[in-house]
Amino acid sequence: MQNVAIDYADPETEEVGLMSASQYKSRYTIGYRPGRIVLPTYLQSGVGLYSVLGGCTSTDAVAEITTVTCLAKASCTDDTTFHFWVTDGAGTITEYYCWLKVTAGGADPTETGTAIECDIQGATTATDVAEVIDGLIDAKANVSAANVAAVLTITNDQVGGVPDCCSSEGTDTGFAISVTTQGSTTHAITLASSQTPISMGIHFEKEMSTEDIRYDFLGHMPDYWKLSCGENTNWKARQELGANFAYVKAGGDLAEPTKSTLPIFEWSDLKHASGAFTIKYNGTELEFDKRHLDLTVTRTKPLWGVKGASGYPTEAFIAGLGIELLVEGYLTGNSVRTLMATKPESYAGTYLDVEIKFYKATNNEFGITLANLYLVPDQTILSEIDWYEKKSLRFVSWGSSTAISSSVEDYHNKTFYENP
Numbered sequence: 001m002q003n004v005a006i007d008y009a010d011p012e013t014e015e016v017g018l019m020s021a022s023q024y025k026s027r028y029t030i031g032y033r034p035g036r037i038v039l040p041t042y043l044q045s046g047v048g049l050y051s052v053l054g055g056c057t058s059t060d061a062v063a064e065i066t067t068v069t070c071l072a073k074a075s076c077t078d079d080t081t082f083h084f085w086v087t088d089g090a091g092t093i094t095e096y097y098c099w100l101k102v103t104a105g106g107a108d109p110t111e112t113g114t115a116i117e118c119d120i121q122g123a124t125t126a127t128d129v130a131e132v133i134d135g136l137i138d139a140k141a142n143v144s145a146a147n148v149a150a151v152l153t154i155t156n157d158q159v160g161g162v163p164d165c166c167s168s169e170g171t172d173t174g175f176a177i178s179v180t181t182q183g184s185t186t187h188a189i190t191l192a193s194s195q196t197p198i199s200m201g202i203h204f205e206k207e208m209s210t211e212d213i214r215y216d217f218l219g220h221m222p223d224y225w226k227l228s229c230g231e232n233t234n235w236k237a238r239q240e241l242g243a244n245f246a247y248v249k250a251g252g253d254l255a256e257p258t259k260s261t262l263p264i265f266e267w268s269d270l271k272h273a274s275g276a277f278t279i280k281y282n283g284t285e286l287e288f289d290k291r292h293l294d295l296t297v298t299r300t301k302p303l304w305g306v307k308g309a310s311g312y313p314t315e316a317f318i319a320g321l322g323i324e325l326l327v328e329g330y331l332t333g334n335s336v337r338t339l340m341a342t343k344p345e346s347y348a349g350t351y352l353d354v355e356i357k358f359y360k361a362t363n364n365e366f367g368i369t370l371a372n373l374y375l376v377p378d379q380t381i382l383s384e385i386d387w388y389e390k391k392s393l394r395f396v397s398w399g400s401s402t403a404i405s406s407s408v409e410d411y412h413n414k415t416f417y418e419n420p
Helices: 047-053 126-138 335-340
Strands: 012-016 026-030 031-042 054-062 063-068 081-087 093-101 114-119 143-148 152-157 177-182 183-190 202-207 212-230 236-247 276-281 288-300 320-331 352-361 364-375 390-395 403-410
Touching: 047 054, 047 183, 047 212, 047 236, 047 288, 047 403, 063 126, 081 152, 093 126, 114 126, 126 143, 126 152, 276 288, 320 364, 335 364
Parallel strands: 093 114
Antiparallel strands: 012 026, 031 236, 054 183, 063 152, 063 177, 081 093, 143 152, 183 403, 202 212, 212 236, 212 288, 276 352, 288 320, 320 390, 352 364, 364 390, 364 403
């Protein structure tokens, strides 16, 4: 392709070639100012993998329950607060903050969320204080409260993941807060055969003394996602998302997912009794002691498609999917060596299947299933002693029969994943 100008004010799309059953249309876009971004983060959710695979179905699973142990009025301070969140069951989350009015001079500290004024001027004991707050929370939609001996139990009416109840943005009440049941949502992530690019909005903000300057980078085309984790106690599970993007004209608002505060997955979570990391051939686990893994899922040749009425890209044409898993560890038997000497066409059953599952706690799990992989033969000639040394294995996609799916259960609600 010859050089294409990229400084037109209004993006335009031209089509080249013909559509057939076995290939996508070849398209190129002019008028955009393209760039590239790589986002390395700790593994806390499955959003990065979802961005590459493109298909997600989220189902609310468990409602959040929190206990707040109140203090007597004499131990309370004006304008101190605590925050809690509720969901309406349709993806909308509402944040509330309870602020204490202990004296006539109390005033709303105007923190993030909807204020609930808790006038406890007439209270005395901790149970009295809890009773005031109980009635005020009970009056709100999608949530209920109960007071037993100054322990206030806040129960979300709707199932689904929400941020945990927490102390104030300013000065907290000093009340003891405990999440007794984590609200959670299960996200089934699969490869979408055809889907509009997921809306990803990233704000680069430079704050100056008199103004804020923001630039929106839209039209993201995620092209790879990488997971890395090792047994070193200092190593946390990390993920990396790579994407191409284009600057586009100003337009509608973008939904910005709440920052993830979930615990970071570690190697110990990968080996948890309730989790799994297995590599199976014909249903039998390979005799291999795993020490490190790198999984890369790559979308090949992503191209921007046509623009919609808003001026944003609305369709994507992506040529294929590649999967590569590198596992380092120790051979503990002959099964790996035997498989390395097996021709791909001689693989029995469904080739190699891999399950990678991180388990942090109930309602906080991250799992990936890879089906029908192929082990690349190692051409190195090793002595008998060498077989017991650390070794790297490379598993790759084996044609169109290779499949990938992911099941994530966490405290994020549907909107966090399926950002509209």
